[in-house]
Amino acid sequence: MILGFQIGFLEIGWVDVFDILFVSFFLYHVYKLMKGSVAIKIFLGFLFLYLIYLVVKAVDMELLSIILGQFMGVGVIAVIVLFQQEIRKFLLLLGKTTVFEEGNILKNVQHFFHEKYDKNHLDVSPIIDGIKNMAGSNTGALIVFSRSSELKFFADSGDRLEAKISKRLIMAIFNKHSPLHDGAIIINNNRIVAARCILPVSERDDIPAQYGLRHRAALGMSETTDSLVVIVSEETGQLTVARGGSFEHNLSTQEVRARINEYLSNLDDTKNESLMTKAIKPDQKEKISKKDAKESSKQELPVD
């Protein structure tokens, strides 16, 4: 061992320091992933059992340490089964922060040759116009923006469209009588990739009761993927953005436009924390009335 320093009888090497730092970093990220979900309670239960096991082993309580030892032996399998959702999220998180992310290598090459390359070339205006109209008429909508991949897994859960974006198409999809209105649309690379997509539902237990499945699905999608999800509430016409496992509620269409543009231009990577400061709080129960939503839509630019 490369000796670093000594505290009393403890010899601490630099490798130990890195080991401790790495484990702290790992545990912190595991905690962040699980925060607010039921899994954190199971995780703490496991941790508690493991600590008891260590104590029991240290004081040589044979019978108990054999029983707990058996339990710890199958612990890895139990952990994989119990935490499959979290492990999936963690691996996705690892994947999306590496150069191997889908499209990432290509993007970097394009960046290298064309500094001003705009990744998505997305004109947000028709989408914002559609959102404005849907908010005014209390038409529920779920719109997923993805800057890096077409989210194939989720796109395949719905109906492939590969359609050019237009305000009328978006409104037609989410029209209550449309066979495509249920679920989410996915937008990537300046096209509507798919409609009627099923998103993963967040398991967080601190989401206020007034937010139903549409909001849960948006939050779940933002937890598991690097996407930005816009929700138009059918009940209130209120606009919400979900990103990185947080909500921003009660946004104006201009604010939604800004969030989408920031997301697509990558600016929010560094500002994401500050943008998402309005994470859901139990007391955040204000709802925009139908009238307010209509008035706010009138203040926006006229739609074509």
Ligand SMILES: Nc1ncnc2c1ncn2[C@@H]1O[C@H](COP(=O)(O)OP(=O)(O)OP(=O)(O)O)[C@@H](O)[C@H]1O
């Ligand atoms: N897993 C899912 N993936 C995609 N869309 C979903 C999912 N679950 C529900 N939805 C959509 O949400 C709709 C139900 O919304 P619900 O009223 O429960 O949500 P809400 O959050 O209260 O929204 P609203 O404010 O619009 O009422 C469904 O009709 C469906 O279109």
